[in-house]
Amino acid sequence: MKIAIPADEKSLESGVCPSFGRAPYFLIYDTETNESEFIDNSAAASQGGAGVKAGQTIVDSKARALITPRCGENAAMAMHAANIKIYKSIEGSIMDNINALTQGKLSILEEIHPGFHGHHGGN
């Protein structure tokens, strides 16, 4: 199974990026082959709709699970439409999170925050 994780740096030892839509990279990790691939998040610099665009990247990566500390409602809708499960990340490195997921220790992310569009006073 492929797992997607927002990453601050291109390293399995780096932390999980606190933002999903604006993360600089996504790690796509294959739990069957243990292969890892870091892909650029083209949505990071978007003016708006970063969650949707980042969600599209995850959908296209064929990941079946996403590990993230938080997720907006638009990205969550894209994940839901593609039957990708969203898990809440825990403290520690990206690798710690992958191990936790394969051991069944991560829980489903319940809190989905509303989009930021139109609420930042600068649009």
Added chain:
Amino acid sequence: MKIAVLSGKGGTGKTLVSVNLAAAAGKSTYIDCDVEEPNGHLFFKPADVKSESVTVKKPLIDSQLCSGCRKCVDFCKFNALAYVGGRVILFDDICHSCGGCALFCPEKAISEREKSVGYVQSGMSEDVSVITGIMNTGEASGVPIIKRLLENLPEDDKPVFIDCPPGSACIVMESIKDADYCLLVAEPTIFGAHNLSMVYRLVKLFGKPHGVVLNKCLEGDNPSERFCVENGINILGSIPFDSELGTLNSNALIAARESAKYGKLFNSFLETVAREVQHEAAVNS
């Protein structure tokens, strides 16, 4: 003569100033562009109110015709479309109704539907034509409603007073873009002066003639007045922090109509503003 009344924050007195100026002017038009929470109508209590809906166009995707080429997804700079599970999904709140996806779709799978985002109410209060924009709860942007409010304004000599939303974002820019003059309302606090500086920069950026009305004035130092003096901004007048005015206003009464003192004050503002607008027109002609 179109006069936009704005401020960097809520509660400085935009509605107080624009409602009372319109009432003092008599035959005039008052437009409430604060579509998220319009309240000018509470003072005017207009009669013979007519209401019309404001709609925007949103894409309607026919999954049967869609070939999955993603031209629409790639085109959308707002990222309002995604291609998931073999079909295109629309994220309604992010869509800016540009219509580009429908134009670009090679399969003609995208048409457009009308979606209601709010409505416009118009009525009369004595000689004042009162026009109010109201946005539906949950909508992300009031811009389409403000566009509707400010298009097709009568081309007559009656002055128009535009009561703007607070702040300096898109909806405020939309509200002031066709104004002949911008009236900035400011409170006598450090916070008030900071907010004044935001709208001051905005009207400068738009190249609009402008002046300040100082509201809630007390004895002593007024940071907003100081800001005006330091930046050479024209102060058109000041409104005292006065319990008579506060009482009238909190009872949803129009001070310029109820009190001779305030009738006189707002009439003098009106004359000053009219003079300023004429002066600007003469300078720019």
